[in-house]
Amino acid sequence: MTRQSRLSGLAALPMVVLLGAAALPVVFLLSRLAVGEMAVDGASLAATAAFALGGAAVATATGAAAGITAGVLALPAGRWLIGAACVLIAAPPAFWWLGATHVPGIPWNLLSGLAGGAVVAGLALSPVPLLLVLAALRELPSNLYEAARVGLRPWQRVCFVLLPLLRAPLAAGFLLVAILLLGESEIPFLFGFRTAMTDVVTLFAQTYDVTRTIPLVVPLLLAVLVLAVLAGRPLLRTILATSRGTHGVVRRPTSVMSAIPATVPAAIAAISLSGYAAASFAGGLPEWRATPAIFWASIAEAVGCAWIALLLVVVAAYPLRAAPGAKVALWIALLVFCVPAAIFGIGWIGISHALGGFQVPPLAAHVSRAIALPLLGFAIAYARLPRSLEDAARLVAVSPLQRALWLVLPLVAPSLVAASALVAALAFADRDVASLLLPAGGSRLMLDLYLLSANAPSRVVGAAAFTALGGAALSVALAAAGPLFLWRPRG
Amino acid sequence: MIRPVGCIGLFAFFVSCGQGTAPARTGPAGETGARSVVVYSSADKEFAELIFRAYEQKTGIKVLPLYDTEETKTAGLTARLVAEKAKPRADVFWSSDTSRAVALVEQGIAAAYSSPEAAAIPSRYKSADGLWTGFAARIRVVLYNTDLVKPADAPRSVLEFTEARWKGRFALANPHFGTTSFHAAALFVKWGDARATRFLDALRNNGAVLAAGNADVKDRVADGRVAAGILDEDDAVVALRDKKPVALVVPDQDGKDALGTPLMPNAAILVQGAPHPEEGRRFIDFLVSAESEKILAASDAAQYPLHPGVAGPALLPPLEGIRVLDVDYAEVARKLPAMDAAVKAVFGR
Numbered sequence: 001m002t003r004q005s006r007l008s009g010l011a012a013l014p015m016v017v018l019l020g021a022a023a024l025p026v027v028f029l030l031s032r033l034a035v036g037e038m039a040v041d042g043a044s045l046a047a048t049a050a051f052a053l054g055g056a057a058v059a060t061a062t063g064a065a066a067g068i069t070a071g072v073l074a075l076p077a078g079r080w081l082i083g084a085a086c087v088l089i090a091a092p093p094a095f096w097w098l099g100a101t102h103v104p105g106i107p108w109n110l111l112s113g114l115a116g117g118a119v120v121a122g123l124a125l126s127p128v129p130l131l132l133v134l135a136a137l138r139e140l141p142s143n144l145y146e147a148a149r150v151g152l153r154p155w156q157r158v159c160f161v162l163l164p165l166l167r168a169p170l171a172a173g174f175l176l177v178a179i180l181l182l183g184e185s186e187i188p189f190l191f192g193f194r195t196a197m198t199d200v201v202t203l204f205a206q207t208y209d210v211t212r213t214i215p216l217v218v219p220l221l222l223a224v225l226v227l228a229v230l231a232g233r234p235l236l237r238t239i240l241a242t243s244r245g246t247h248g249v250v251r252r253p254t255s256v257m258s259a260i261p262a263t264v265p266a267a268i269a270a271i272s273l274s275g276y277a278a279a280s281f282a283g284g285l286p287e288w289r290a291t292p293a294i295f296w297a298s299i300a301e302a303v304g305c306a307w308i309a310l311l312l313v314v315v316a317a318y319p320l321r322a323a324p325g326a327k328v329a330l331w332i333a334l335l336v337f338c339v340p341a342a343i344f345g346i347g348w349i350g351i352s353h354a355l356g357g358f359q360v361p362p363l364a365a366h367v368s369r370a371i372a373l374p375l376l377g378f379a380i381a382y383a384r385l386p387r388s389l390e391d392a393a394r395l396v397a398v399s400p401l402q403r404a405l406w407l408v409l410p411l412v413a414p415s416l417v418a419a420s421a422l423v424a425a426l427a428f429a430d431r432d433v434a435s436l437l438l439p440a441g442g443s444r445l446m447l448d449l450y451l452l453s454a455n456a457p458s459r460v461v462g463a464a465a466f467t468a469l470g471g472a473a474l475s476v477a478l479a480a481a482g483p484l485f486l487w488r489p490r491g
Numbered sequence: 492m493i494r495p496v497g498c499i500g501l502f503a504f505f506v507s508c509g510q511g512t513a514p515a516r517t518g519p520a521g522e523t524g525a526r527s528v529v530v531y532s533s534a535d536k537e538f539a540e541l542i543f544r545a546y547e548q549k550t551g552i553k554v555l556p557l558y559d560t561e562e563t564k565t566a567g568l569t570a571r572l573v574a575e576k577a578k579p580r581a582d583v584f585w586s587s588d589t590s591r592a593v594a595l596v597e598q599g600i601a602a603a604y605s606s607p608e609a610a611a612i613p614s615r616y617k618s619a620d621g622l623w624t625g626f627a628a629r630i631r632v633v634l635y636n637t638d639l640v641k642p643a644d645a646p647r648s649v650l651e652f653t654e655a656r657w658k659g660r661f662a663l664a665n666p667h668f669g670t671t672s673f674h675a676a677a678l679f680v681k682w683g684d685a686r687a688t689r690f691l692d693a694l695r696n697n698g699a700v701l702a703a704g705n706a707d708v709k710d711r712v713a714d715g716r717v718a719a720g721i722l723d724e725d726d727a728v729v730a731l732r733d734k735k736p737v738a739l740v741v742p743d744q745d746g747k748d749a750l751g752t753p754l755m756p757n758a759a760i761l762v763q764g765a766p767h768p769e770e771g772r773r774f775i776d777f778l779v780s781a782e783s784e785k786i787l788a789a790s791d792a793a794q795y796p797l798h799p800g801v802a803g804p805a806l807l808p809p810l811e812g813i814r815v816l817d818v819d820y821a822e823v824a825r826k827l828p829a830m831d832a833a834v835k836a837v838f839g840r
Contacts (some may be wrong), residue, residue, distance in 0.1 A: 108714060109715050112716060185562075189703035190703055190707065192662075192702055192703070194839075198562075201562065202562070205563030205566055205567035205570060206566050206567075207570050208571045208573065209570075209574065282733070357575075357578050439555075439557075439580075440529040440530070440555040440556060440557040440580065440581065441527070441553075441554075441557075448536070450561075451536040451558055451560070451561075452536060452537060454537070454561045454706035455537045455538070455725065456536075457729070
């Protein structure tokens, strides 16, 4: 073995350890299938597929329409609209549905069953394709679209120019939403239909036995991993793309009517929040129940999770940044991230039982699942750095550590900030891991909200929803502040 | 390096905060620093917290609760208690479903404790050897939407939901979980497996909507997604107090041979091998006391006290006037596996 290959191996070691630890619950679950003699149960896969694919179609259509509108037209308050749409990501679809049901006078009973659930979940997840479409539009060569403006009508430009060019983000958005919906149990429970995920949750609740749950977990896990493999390539092509044109699509002023598609996701958030607001004042003033301990524990967990994930990824990914193995690591992390949180929780419980019943902290489960996001953030930002910049920096007499802290990390910081914020938002919004792994006496705002929504008066539920949203906003801000504070670019 | 060090300190703070409130550490002799009791509770958080707060104020002992979700009511925590049997983490199980608690007793999860506070509770609502103690009971009711159903057309019996006029217009919670499982298992005891299975089959064929839980049944009736539903009286009372367009009926009361409606006391169990047994006993004393029943009766929980002389919930008819489905709780508990299997066969889940 040459010195060079030994050094490469050493550089890859932190990443191998990190990915190995992150994938542990998934490997554990799959290994249980291998050691047992269990018939795989795929009875509800058809309904699951209909829900996931139907919801993904709704999300992609809504998100693409909003993204294209916001991407090619200069909308009044366009950034605010996109920002408001992104609020939907800060909480699971059931949160938005529960809020909307408090809006008086709307016949929500028309939305029922599998179709209703797919529409609601799809609308709530529409920011995923929206953001991917927007990102892709920024990288399109501006001359191409400008040329199309000359000879084609708007709908022709969308159908014959934009949609073909946006195939990768649309495919990635569709598949990502489908993956998220495969792991969704709350909406199927609320809309009264059964999916593979509700089967997993139900059986695990009845038995608390990981081995007995495996026949239900494995088909779901395999379906998710297959979709993740399919989503990986278009996703990476979209977000790792380097600009082929100069400025992306040039936005042109438009009429208010043309802007309507871009307002849909933001309107959904607004409707739901107005429902919670109405609930808060139903029969009196809002009644705040969250204790400071739960409020701060929820925030601390989300922020701690984001920072730990970020630090681990930076330590593991930096030595590998220019190596071919970096892309392999990214793929593995993405596959792990696509595994539903509840299955991750069940996997950790299985590991805990196998090792004598120690208590796995929810934070460990969140971090292990979420490392893909900072890894992706790092990869996106590093791919955009000119290689010559780092080569030039090598000529300066500073240590590699100083070069990392003073040059590279400040330059990739914006992307790490976004990743950190997203990890915090996802950890904060979780209910599955919290309900599976929290010790007695522990609680989280989002879990509390679901427990309260069963029987608490509306004004308590409304207040709890706003407390949770406030906590989410604070978590995201603090999570983003960490890398910004450490690695802000120096003038 | 001041900035990174400061960040690491802040980070360490967040990590330590992120673990939440862990149970008080127990020393070798079972002594704790700050005294606490770990309570697994399948009672709704909203109502259980009333008792926990009152107990903490009265004794200074911290209650560390663990709840289950609406979708996996009671069964989730009972499965967890069984899984933790070798190394229990809970001191007390407060079950909102009597049958699940009694089933746990038969699996050796309960330690004997006859609380002096439960002396006045009738013997049929507690185990003779102190393995479980019933308190604060609920009944099953039918809730209907008054915008969709006239009072004269309201269902008077759960059997009516097999009739064509209710096709696809009624909801019940998943019978694998919570008090719906008690109700279903009680029918299996009363009617026998064959007739009860036929009834479940008839409900399914008549388009029964399986909701996420009793609270979800209440929401569906209240907003008109279904016309009526079978649920617990506490969920129904929440809708009534929220001034929703609903009314409730105590089912199966008419006629000499009326079936009656199930009466389901909460049940308190001291967990065998509990980490804090003394605190557990003290908590059970409070939980099954007349004081606790009074709190639960007066609140939205609207539960019927089992201590004589304690006033019942204001919005409900007095317990004395209600015909109760007469079943033995131990028999109901023993029927749960057969009922679960029938539900899976009928509803496919």
